[in-house]
Amino acid sequence: MTKLLKINSQVNKGIQIVILCFFVFIDHIYSQNDEKFYLEQAGFYKTILRTKNDTIIYLTTKQKTSVPKPTLVFVQGSLPLPILFYDDISTGSIIPFKIDDxxxxFNFVIIGRKGIPLIGSYDRDSRxxxxxxxxxxxxxxxxxxxxxxVKQVVSVVNDLSKNKHFKNEPLFVIGHSEGYRVVAKAAENxxxxxxxxxxxxxxxxxxAESILKERFYSIDRDTDDQSQKNVEEDLKDYLTIKYDKNNYSNNIKYKNWLSYNQNLSFESFKHYKNPLLIVYGTKDIGSLQNDLLPFLLNKKNLKLKSYPNYGHNFEFRKINANGEELETTYHWDDVFKDIVEWLLLKEV
Known part of the structure; x- marks a missing residue:
């Protein structure tokens, strides 16, 4: 009897394992189907790029025609965001301008952030x-x-340049916010x-962005004394980078801070020989130092395009006489229309 109970127990465990595996398998099928559905709905296909030490996922818009066309890689900002978002009606990408037109x-390409799901719910994951x-x-x-x-972008650019669907036409990159710094470094030489x-x-x-904001806000708030202390602290942080980076090399958060502060983007621009377009809104205080680029670069194929009264995401805030915000409108599509016109120019 004891032996029979043991056998029954083993059988029951085996059945449980089979059932568990069945549901895991079914769940895997559903998740694959969900991903396939959302990719199809958004008009993208997925590429899994395996390098020596990494696996990179990027999406490319589906080819509706066999006619060759330029490829545009969009590099997003700093947040841990999926690259496709769905709601009750449709699925869209993290690209902030409408790409259907x-x-x-162009072929549009977006690179997934490491450790973040490819697809997310707009309500749950958009922040x-x-x-x-x-x-x-x-x-x-x-x-x-x-x-x-930067390694991600360079790997994807190299992969696209070897693909028969993309390699014979120009490849462009666009970087927004943190993506500005990423593509600047990736484009060196x-x-x-x-x-x-x-x-x-x-x-x-x-x-440098923090210092400029500190100076700007202190003008209206009469906080020059405190602002000066903050600026001096920022400058001290920058000037001691080369001494601190060895001491904090194992600190993950410091590595992020360090990586975006020890590199100066305009120095990267010096090592990029092809045409460069810099775009910013005049209400985006952190971007205003782009006005200095003609003084920093001896680059004939540099173009600056500023948008008066637009903010970081090319938003326009309508304010009444009491300083209350009445309405905010976003103008990404207008900006991208101008970018397209510049990209398609034969001579810049």
Whole structure:
């Protein structure tokens, strides 16, 4: 009897394992089908790029025609966001401008952030993805630095340049906010990038942006004494980078801070020979130092395009006489229309 009970127990465990595996398998099928559905709905297909030490996922718009066309790689900003979002009606990408009108002109490419799901719910994830514990995934945090993001972009550019569907036409990159700094570094001495567009950041680093904001706000608030102390602290942080980076090399958060502050984007621009377009809104204080680029670069194929009264995301805020905000409108599509016109120019 004891032996029979043991056998029955083993059988029951085996059945449980089979059932568990069945549901895991079914759940896997459903998740695959969900991903396939959302990719199809958004008009993208997925590429899994395996390098020697990494796996990178990027999406490319589906080819509606066999006619060759330029490829545009969009590099997003700093938040831990999926690259596709769905709601009850449709699925869209993290690209902030409408791309449907331009699919016949470009192949669009978006690179996934490390450790973040490819697809997310707009309601749940549009402010930043967190896992079931309410935390940003560790894999994202460990790779949230300039060095890693540049490696991603360079790897994808190299992969596209070898693909028969893309290699015979120009490849362009656009970087917004943190993406500005990423593409600037990735484009150093990179002849595969035919044109580059950098939006909504400054040509120095985050510390310089912080200093400019500190000076700007102190003018209206009469806080010069405190602002001066803050500026001196920022300058001290920058000037001691070369001494501190060895002491804090194992600190993940410091590595992110370090990577975006020890590199100056305008120095990267010096090593990029092809046409460069810098785009920013005049209400985006951190971007205003782009006005200095003609003084910093001896570059004939540099173009600056500013948008009066627009902010970091090219938003326009309508304010009444009491300083109350009445309405905010976003003008990404107008900005992108101008970018397209510049990208398609034969001579710049």
């Amino acid at each position: 331009y699919r016949s002109k 930043g993805y967190v896992n079931e514990k309410g935390e940003v995934p560790k894999n994202f945090i460990e790779n949230d630095n300039l060095e890693y993001r 990179n002849k595969k990038i035919a044109k580059m567009v950098c939006l909504s950041a400054n040509p120095f680093n985050r510390i």
